[in-house]
Amino acid sequence: MLARQLMDTRAVLHRQGVIFAYSGYVTEPVLSGVGEALKQKLTIDDADTKTLRSVFAIFVEQMQNIIRYSAEKARPAPPPVPDANALMEISYGILTIGKEDNEYVVCAGNLVACSDVERLRTKLSRIRNMSKDELKALYKEQLRAEPEPGSKGAGLGFMEIARRASKPIEFDFADADDTYAFFALKASI
Amino acid sequence: MRDKIDIAATTRTPAVTFDFTQHHLKIKGESYPEDVTEFYGPVFTALDNYLSKLGKGSCRFDFELIYLNSSSAKAVMMLMDKLEAAAKKGASVEVYWYYDKEDDTMQELGEEFGEDLENAKFHLEKMAG
Numbered sequence: 001m002l003a004r005q006l007m008d009t010r011a012v013l014h015r016q017g018v019i020f021a022y023s024g025y026v027t028e029p030v031l032s033g034v035g036e037a038l039k040q041k042l043t044i045d046d047a048d049t050k051t052l053r054s055v056f057a058i059f060v061e062q063m064q065n066i067i068r069y070s071a072e073k074a075r076p077a078p079p080p081v082p083d084a085n086a087l088m089e090i091s092y093g094i095l096t097i098g099k100e101d102n103e104y105v106v107c108a109g110n111l112v113a114c115s116d117v118e119r120l121r122t123k124l125s126r127i128r129n130m131s132k133d134e135l136k137a138l139y140k141e142q143l144r145a146e147p148e149p150g151s152k153g154a155g156l157g158f159m160e161i162a163r164r165a166s167k168p169i170e171f172d173f174a175d176a177d178d179t180y181a182f183f184a185l186k187a188s189i
Numbered sequence: 190m191r192d193k194i195d196i197a198a199t200t201r202t203p204a205v206t207f208d209f210t211q212h213h214l215k216i217k218g219e220s221y222p223e224d225v226t227e228f229y230g231p232v233f234t235a236l237d238n239y240l241s242k243l244g245k246g247s248c249r250f251d252f253e254l255i256y257l258n259s260s261s262a263k264a265v266m267m268l269m270d271k272l273e274a275a276a277k278k279g280a281s282v283e284v285y286w287y288y289d290k291e292d293d294t295m296q297e298l299g300e301e302f303g304e305d306l307e308n309a310k311f312h313l314e315k316m317a318g
Binding site: 028032036048049050053054056057060061064136139140143144153156157159160163164 | 200201221223225255256258259260262263266289291292293294295297301
């Protein structure tokens with residue numbers, strides 16, 4: 001029963017071509033570890049340098065998006081005091097890396113606040129419809145710009161993903177409850 | 190001021206070798222630190238100190254990056270800005286951007302940074318090997 005259940009879960013992933021799947025709380029060391037295994041697997045697959053770097057780059061941006069922006073977090077109660085040794089909050093998300101036909105596919109999903117959905121949709125639709133040259137121009141503009149309020153990085157992650165992808169990124173939202181929606185982003189290389 | 194900075198590379202951070210007496214500064218490897226500010230903060234400080242005393246002197250900065258994430262790209266832009274500012278004040282600054290010939294994304298990124306340098310001299314080179 002136990003083996004059957006887990007084997008079924010694995011089979012579901014296999015049928016979708018998934019090679020790596022991580023669902024749970026993500027931390028930077030998880031990114032490091034999965035990233036190393038991913039590099040090894042791509043090397044074993046004899047992926048060319050450009051593909052290896054692009055898959056890896058997209059993986060890093062997707063993982064860091066979950067870590068920084070997932071609305072589903074576990075945090076110690078009461079909230080941590082400003083102390084370097086205090087337990088940090090950790091973010092929940094799901095990330096898969098797989099193959100579809102001859103392409104690598106990196107998918108990531110996490111909860112976001114419903115109030116952020118329109119902003120994300122607008123931003124991603126714009127990026128999705130851009131040519132490589134337009135993306136390059138926007139990337140440069142954003143590199144010089146102040147990050148948007150709420151941004152915890154350079155505000156370049158989605159653009160980096162779109163630039164490294166070999167076809168337009170795909171994204172979608174599903175209602176989770178009144179407060180949260182599930183956000184999914186897929187990039188093919 | 191210390192005459193040298195030598196930070197060894199890790200899986201996620203590049204080697205930083207600033208030889209201030211030889212006026213040769215180098216960043217080499219991969220850059221996707223857990224915390225960009227924590228890693229690049231001391232590098233910025235060291236570069237600021239060095240450049241503030243450079244005057245009309247000359248220096249060379251080599252970027253030999255295999256891969257950098259988007260937050261590191263912002264840090265690299267800030268390094269470039271500092272070098273450009275020193276060149277504008279009269280220093281002779283040579284910036285070398287080495288890219289892996291198999292990865293045109295890093296070549297393009299180098300070109301983009303190079304476009305913003307007016308006073309510092311920019312060189313785009315393939316990595317050896």
